[in-house]
Amino acid sequence: MSEAEIQQEYAILERSKRNPRAFGELYERYFDRIFNFIYRQIDDEDVTADLCSQTFLSALRNVTRYEFRGVPFSAWLYRIASNEVNKYYRKKKRDNVFSLEEVRVRELIEQAHESWDEEILQKLLVYLKSLPTDMLQVLELRFFEDKDFKEIAFILDITESGAKMRTYRALDRLRKNFNLRIKYDVKE
Amino acid sequence: MSRNEIRLRKNRISPGDIARHRNYGKLMRRHDRYLKMKRSIIALVYVLIISLMILLYMLTKRAEQKKATPAPAEKAVQTVHCAPPSRTGVATLK
Numbered sequence: 001m002s003e004a005e006i007q008q009e010y011a012i013l014e015r016s017k018r019n020p021r022a023f024g025e026l027y028e029r030y031f032d033r034i035f036n037f038i039y040r041q042i043d044d045e046d047v048t049a050d051l052c053s054q055t056f057l058s059a060l061r062n063v064t065r066y067e068f069r070g071v072p073f074s075a076w077l078y079r080i081a082s083n084e085v086n087k088y089y090r091k092k093k094r095d096n097v098f099s100l101e102e103v104r105v106r107e108l109i110e111q112a113h114e115s116w117d118e119e120i121l122q123k124l125l126v127y128l129k130s131l132p133t134d135m136l137q138v139l140e141l142r143f144f145e146d147k148d149f150k151e152i153a154f155i156l157d158i159t160e161s162g163a164k165m166r167t168y169r170a171l172d173r174l175r176k177n178f179n180l181r182i183k184y185d186v187k188e
Numbered sequence: 189m190s191r192n193e194i195r196l197r198k199n200r201i202s203p204g205d206i207a208r209h210r211n212y213g214k215l216m217r218r219h220d221r222y223l224k225m226k227r228s229i230i231a232l233v234y235v236l237i238i239s240l241m242i243l244l245y246m247l248t249k250r251a252e253q254k255k256a257t258p259a260p261a262e263k264a265v266q267t268v269h270c271a272p273p274s275r276t277g278v279a280t281l282k
Contacts, residue, residue, distance in 0.1 A: 020219055024212045035206045043195055049209035053218075061220050099195040121196070128194045136192060 001072045012034050017064050027056055027131040030074055034081050037145060041085045041101035049086060069177055071154045078145070078155045082137070098140065108143055131170060138166040168186045 015022035032056055039048040058080050066076060089096055092155075109120065128136065137156060141147040149167075153160040 006192070010254050020216065024216075027212050028210075031210050032203065032206050034211065036201065039201055043197075045201070045205065045209075052209065053215060056215055057193065057218055057222075060215070095191045096192045097195060097196055101200050102196050102198055103200065105196065125194050125196060129192055133192055164225065 001074075006068075006072055010068060011074060013063060013066060016060075017066075019068055020060055022062075023060050023063060026073065028075055031056070033074065033145075034077055036084060037140075038081050040099055040101075040140060040144060041097065042088070043097045047088070049106055051081070051084045055084050059085070059186065071151050075147070075151045075154045078141070078147075078151075079157070082084055082155055096136075098128070100128075100144070124152060124175070129175065135166050135170045138163055142167055 001060075009026070012022060012025050016026070031185060035048060035052045038051050039045070039053070042048045042051065055077060059077055066073075082095070105121065105124070109124075128139075134156070138152055141152045142149075147155065149160050149163045152158075152163040152167075158164065158166075
């Protein structure tokens with residue numbers, strides 16, 4: 001995100017503090033992304049819609065308290081959404097669900113120069129199931145939402161080095177198990 | 189460690205499906221309701237605080253008034269001493 005875009009967003013936020021109607025522009029801009037992010041962790045359209053709505057409502061209620069901390073505004077929305085998802089699972093006492101798009105998984109495997117194979121895919125799913133939730137959250141933000149480590153750290157309320165460590169550990173295990181050549185940074 | 193369930197879905201959720209849930213008007217109505225409720229609660233808290241302060245003021249004033257008024261003089265107690273009963277059995281006043 002460019003400096004100019006961040007400045008423009010900040011101007012909208014300043015307007016939203018005085019007039020909540022101005023927040024609509026940010027709502028329209030980020031609704032789809034936040035919806036997809038939540039849906040990937042819930043896999044239920046109606047529950048996702050509720051949590052997404054709750055996310056934007058919380059953002060709107062607390063917009064006056066928002067401070068720029070070196071990450072785009074969207075990271076703040078992701079953080080609220082992540083908290084809403086955690087709250088939902090705590091309340092329901094259910095296993096966490098990660099519903100991944102096959103298209104994206106295929107893209108990632110192809111990036112690693114591996115041929116697409118149903119067996120690899122099944123092994124990958126078993127491997128992902130063995131990972132702890134915090135590691136899966138980092139991987140989701142890194143490879144499905146294309147977030148950098150600074151944003152991931154902010155969203156999950158961990159340190160940047162913690163975010164890097166979780167990603168590297170997960171990828172190291174992935175390389176050992178599958179002989180994949182996945183880059184640490186997909187943007188490189 | 190919490191357990192995770194990994195699911196694989198064929199397609200991304202379509203923009204049309206997401207658009208069905210996008211409704212800023214509804215969100216604003218919820219926000220307005222929240223603001224109204226918040227204002228009502230703040231007003232109620234103010235009313236309670238003011239009532240409490242008035243009550244405290246009145247109690248203090250009453251206590252001060254009680255302190256300021258002198259205590260009534262002690263009433264003389266008329267004592268009647270009875271002589272020990274005479275042998276005749278009639279009590280005589282001294």
